[in-house]
Amino acid sequence: GQSLEQPSEVTAVEGAIVQINCTYQTSGFYGLSWYQQHDGGAPTFLSYNALDGLEETGRFSSFLSRSDSYGYLLLQELQMKDSASYFCAVGRDDKIIFGKGTRLHILP
Amino acid sequence: GAVVSQHPSRVICKSGTSVKIECRSLDFQATTMFWYRQFPKQSLMLMATSNEGSKATYEQGVEKDKFLINHASLTLSTLTVTSAHPEDSSFYICSGDLSTGGGTEAFFGQGTRLTVV
Numbered sequence: 001g002q003s004l005e006q007p008s009e010v011t012a013v014e015g016a017i018v019q020i021n022c023t024y025q026t027s028g029f030y031g032l033s034w035y036q037q038h039d040g041g042a043p044t045f046l047s048y049n050a051l052d053g054l055e056e057t058g059r060f061s062s063f064l065s066r067s068d069s070y071g072y073l074l075l076q077e078l079q080m081k082d083s084a085s086y087f088c089a090v091g092r093d094d095k096i097i098f099g100k101g102t103r104l105h106i107l108p
Numbered sequence: 109g110a111v112v113s114q115h116p117s118r119v120i121c122k123s124g125t126s127v128k129i130e131c132r133s134l135d136f137q138a139t140t141m142f143w144y145r146q147f148p149k150q151s152l153m154l155m156a157t158s159n160e161g162s163k164a165t166y167e168q169g170v171e172k173d174k175f176l177i178n179h180a181s182l183t184l185s186t187l188t189v190t191s192a193h194p195e196d197s198s199f200y201i202c203s204g205d206l207s208t209g210g211g212t213e214a215f216f217g218q219g220t221r222l223t224v225v
Contacts, residue, residue: 033213042114042201042216043152087151089214094140096205096214100151 004099011105020073022088030091032071038084110136114217129187131202137182138204146199158185192224
């Protein structure tokens with residue numbers, strides 16, 4: 001089987017930096033992805049790590065350590081529009097399995 | 109990125125009736141599409157993998173006779189919720205996956221909010 005663990009909620013201040021962690025247990029691991037979902041909307045893809053290290057895409061960065069079965073999403077210069085749920089996901093065989101999601105609250 | 113169109117975005121139906129949800133890949137051919145269900149403030153739960161030209165693969169605990177999936181072409185997959193009940197009220201989302209091995213980027217439809225009354 002597979003499981004992903006991430007915090008249920010995180011609160012941060014506008015303009016600050018926040019890190020959302022994800023640990024996983026899975027077989028047949030292909031990579032770790034991150035998705036953003038606003039209330040009432042569909043998830044949108046943010047980033048993907050197949051290899052260890054940091055991937056940077058604008059204000060968002062994602063990190064993976066395969067040996068630790070751990071990754072994180074880093075959001076910099078937080079904006080109010082970043083208030084959403086963030087899901088880590090792993091690829092296994094031909095499926096994508098999602099974590100339970102982290103609700104990010106941003107304070108002005 | 110690839111575009112997936114899902115229709116309808118919202119539907120309200122009476123208990124006992126059936127509802128069909130369509131998922132179309134607009135600019136790529138999707139031999140495989142995925143159907144998820146999401147309850148409020150919860151994660152996306154994979155229901156089934158829809159395979160073009162063959163039977164869908166259902167996840168454990170998902171009733172295949174209740175959630176009928178048809179993937180007759182490379183651009184269209186449908187999910188029919190049969191004999192819907194209030195507990196089937198949820199957000200249903202489809203996705204296409206351009207990778208061959210999973211775990212890269214999933215392109216989601218807009219989702220369908222189903223309310224069974």
